[in-house]
Amino acid sequence: MVQLTLTRPDDWHLHLRDGTAMAAVVTATARCFARAIVMPNLKPPILTVEQALAYRERIRAVLAPNSRFNPLMTLYLTDNLPAGEIVKARASGQVMAVKYYPAGATTHSEWGVTHWHRVTTVLETMQTQGIPLLIHGEVTDEHVDIFDREKFFIEQVLEPLLSDFPALKVVLEHITTQEAVEYVQDSNANLAATITAHHLLMNRNDLFKGGIHPHHYCLPILKREQHRQALLQAATSGNPKFFLGTDSAPHARANKETTCGCAGIYTAPAALELYAEAFEQAQALDKLEGFASFYGADFYNLPRNQDKVTLTKQPWQMPNQFEFGDSQVVVPWRAGITIDWQQVHE
Ligand SMILES: NC(=O)N[C@@H](CC(=O)O)C(=O)O
Numbered sequence: 001m002v003q004l005t006l007t008r009p010d011d012w013h014l015h016l017r018d019g020t021a022m023a024a025v026v027t028a029t030a031r032c033f034a035r036a037i038v039m040p041n042l043k044p045p046i047l048t049v050e051q052a053l054a055y056r057e058r059i060r061a062v063l064a065p066n067s068r069f070n071p072l073m074t075l076y077l078t079d080n081l082p083a084g085e086i087v088k089a090r091a092s093g094q095v096m097a098v099k100y101y102p103a104g105a106t107t108h109s110e111w112g113v114t115h116w117h118r119v120t121t122v123l124e125t126m127q128t129q130g131i132p133l134l135i136h137g138e139v140t141d142e143h144v145d146i147f148d149r150e151k152f153f154i155e156q157v158l159e160p161l162l163s164d165f166p167a168l169k170v171v172l173e174h175i176t177t178q179e180a181v182e183y184v185q186d187s188n189a190n191l192a193a194t195i196t197a198h199h200l201l202m203n204r205n206d207l208f209k210g211g212i213h214p215h216h217y218c219l220p221i222l223k224r225e226q227h228r229q230a231l232l233q234a235a236t237s238g239n240p241k242f243f244l245g246t247d248s249a250p251h252a253r254a255n256k257e258t259t260c261g262c263a264g265i266y267t268a269p270a271a272l273e274l275y276a277e278a279f280e281q282a283q284a285l286d287k288l289e290g291f292a293s294f295y296g297a298d299f300y301n302l303p304r305n306q307d308k309v310t311l312t313k314q315p316w317q318m319p320n321q322f323e324f325g326d327s328q329v330v331v332p333w334r335a336g337i338t339i340d341w342q343q344v345h346e
């Protein structure tokens, strides 16, 4: 049997939601990942260190008693986030980063940043304190084609922002384009990017193959094949600027399969297995460990994990749905479909 053993990975971009929904999904991540950067886009969002630490305790409270899963918290950047909150975040040791949502760009981004010029004081403090800025990199101008929003964000926002804050650590999250890959490659070591499994394995045809697929809809939206190839190349290149962030983003089935469905793909139930599939496709399984288990920790100046996980090539079928709190269900990516790799649970 083909087996693959690697240092336990971390997920550097994850949505856990809150309440009973959170309780229903957190194990899917905790079974595999040692740590995860937990996104703050709750409704209402996580605006203070106090709220972030309380959210962290709610997550920890539903973990199995012997779980060593460590949720790493983030703050939601608004036009009004006080710089003092950054100092508190640094002191907390558990609030690791600040998330920049352009207002209106994605799920629960309505409290996000209207223009980066409004948050320069906070960025200044983050730069001094060494707190990374995590960016959803899409412009929100409705005149910009949805497939070009990432490219335009890089030109119109990221480039000027980085030139004003060259020492700020920045993660361009869930990149989807060749332009993003090239921009990150060509920048200094303070800029890194996360890549999702679904953007490594699907292109925009998968939104429409034989009919419309709401469970393939996420933001940034899937792009054409040329971009998927660029992402695959970046992820498997061994360049430490690219690391794992699933962007696993569960929504209730009823909110996906509807007239105006939510953006977000729930990949946590097979996250590492799906990355293995992508890396195998690129004949680069030997590069998975660096991408999944080393480079993110290095970027955040955290120790690499010590223990291991093992995947085996034993097909299994993804369930059609999972419970999602309060009599809701969530449909995972690849629902009802065979997954090639499987994590071995000791
Ligand atoms: N990726 C998504 O399509 N959705 C995310 C938000 C985000 O990461 O942009 C969500 O919270 O549902």
Ligand SMILES: [Zn+2]
Pocket (backbone or CB within 6 Å): 106, 136, 173, 174, 219, 220
């Ligand atoms: Zn996003």
Ligand SMILES: [Zn+2]
Pocket (backbone or CB within 6 Å): 013, 014, 015, 039, 247, 249
């Ligand atoms: Zn996300």
